[in-house]
Amino acid sequence: MQQEHMELPKKPWLEILEQCKIGPSPSPPTPFSLPLTYFDLSFFLSPPTQRILFYSLPPHELLHFYSILQTLKHSLSHALSHFLPLAGNLVWPPQSPEPFICYNPGDSLSLTIAKTHADFHHLSSNHARKAKESHFLVPDLPTSDTIAPVMSLQITLFPKCGFSIGIITNHVVSDAKTSTMFLKSWASICSTLNNTNNKNPPTLPSELTPCFDRTPATDPNGLHTLYVKSFAIFVPNPKLLGLTPKEVISDDVVYATFELTRIDIEKLRRRVVATSSSTPRRLSTFMLAFSLVSTCIVKAQRTEPESKIGLIFLVDWRARMDVLGWLNYFGNGVNGYGLFVEARELEGENGMAMISNKISDALAEIEKNMKENKGVEMLDEISERWKKAMPIDKFVLVAGSPRLGVYDIDFGWGRSKKVELASISPNGVFSMAESRNGDGGVELGISLPSEAVDKFCSLFSETMKGYVD
Missing domain, CATH: 3.30.559.10 (Chloramphenicol acetyltransferase-like domain)
Structure with a gap:
């Protein structure tokens, strides 16, 4: 950037x-x-x-x-x-x-x-x-x-x-x-x-x-x-939709796009393996990018060490539940999965490894339940965990995925120069998409108050520079 x-x-x-x-x-x-x-x-x-x-x-x-x-x-x-x-x-x-x-x-x-x-x-x-x-x-x-x-x-x-x-x-x-x-x-x-x-x-x-x-x-x-x-x-009000309106963004909020190349992702993967107490079952590009950005956001916003953080990613159930008509189901086929930690757990060099391990364990639990035909029970359990975790001091949530292929949207005049998710909130929401150049990397859209963006940029850059080949 x-x-x-x-x-x-x-x-x-x-x-x-x-x-x-x-x-x-x-x-x-x-x-x-x-x-x-x-x-x-x-x-x-x-x-x-x-x-x-x-x-x-x-x-x-x-x-x-x-x-x-x-x-x-x-x-x-x-x-x-x-x-x-x-x-x-x-x-x-x-x-x-x-x-x-x-x-x-x-x-x-x-x-x-x-x-x-x-x-x-x-x-x-x-x-x-x-x-x-x-x-x-x-x-x-x-x-x-x-x-x-x-x-x-x-x-x-x-x-x-x-x-x-x-x-x-x-x-x-x-x-x-x-x-x-x-x-x-x-x-x-x-x-x-x-x-x-x-x-x-x-x-x-x-x-x-x-x-x-x-x-x-x-x-x-x-x-x-x-x-x-x-x-x-x-939907607490009978007969009233009560939809949440478009968020109004203040003048001090800054938007920026950061990129991770395939080489960057490999560096992150080696670092997580080296600092992890146990080898994660899987280390996808999504996991690694989510772990990196989450730790940088929490640190950039100078969150109190004892604050409870909700790290939220969306699980797509289309390929996991027959009730959603497989991959082309129209509508919402996702729901939020929460990892709940204290901010202090994200400090230090093993913060990313901790998040990656938790995501890996969560996905393994979901797959196990799906094999046992316990999808509805799993979703109910996820909902109950949300209730028990409240209140949460700060959320970090990712919108989008490299798997969506937003840069494949070609109307006949070539691929887009840029795709921006303009609705990401400055309160801890960031976007993720595949890299436009098709190198296997990812684009990360960040929206934060100006002073937090400066700190985020410094943390992101220092982290990647610290991961030598």
Whole structure:
């Protein structure tokens, strides 16, 4: 990461060129609805997810931006026909005992077309900058107590540089796996239309075709028992959605991107093995990056040694539970697993090894329970551990995963220059994605108050320099 002198940014200039509604094509003649499941409930407490994809284009191609827009709109409409809930709403009608996801014929997704003269390269680079500087590239997602749109999009032209696509998604309806699958589907259709004269809707490959079957997930003798048990905890007000709004970020919060190459990961792996009291069962790239960033965040924020820390990562249950229709399940297929430690345990050279061991043990426990067909019991146990661990002084949570493949989202004009998760909170949330250059490394998005970012940068750099070959 490069550090730059940061002045208070001027309010970005944004010209709204068009605000339109995009519906699925072809549009189905009948309504389509999905019940909520246990995995959706906890995200009533989460703000909407915001992501920005930056695409660099040469000036001569941007002269035809109107044509590019038409292809993006046309392909979006076709993509929505495969992902109907994204054009619909989360609703709670007065006559219904619980909320559900609903698409009605004529429903559509809000799309904003805009233009800005903001610095494209500044916003899409890795150096530290004010976190709020890029947020104008993401649209709003208005909600009420009875209805909430699922998704909104904004396409913003940077003349002579490229364009961005800003996505805001209701987390109760979709996790990162589902929203990424949708973006890849949209990009696949767009790329096909962009490179052929065929205007008929292309078919989606099987790996991008969503599964909407929730029959097993709503089995009254299975996962649904946890839904009933937990509903009032996450949705305490009857008949009111009460969704968490988009977080407002203060001016002193700084966003920066850090990279770990495959060589860096190998250095971390050797160091963890060398400082561990026992050899972890597995040491994935995700584990090592999570362990490094967690320790740096806690130290950078000068957390009191006796403070209780909750280190949170999301477990994807799609490949672990048949009730989620395998890998293409549409919706939320993840829930948070918490490791609870005191801040003092993260000090010293074995802090990373301790976290890696705990993650390794947690995953081994999950796999053991799944082999014994005790998935529901395992999820219930995880929930009970959360309750016993409260109150927590500080959380550190990772959003995203290198396995999502966000840099594979190619609309036909090449891979994105940068993908930013704009909704990460300065209260200990960071993002993780695969490295854009495809070297097997990872990108880490950090959002912290300015003084904490300076300390984080120093700790991150010193840690990696200390791991010699």
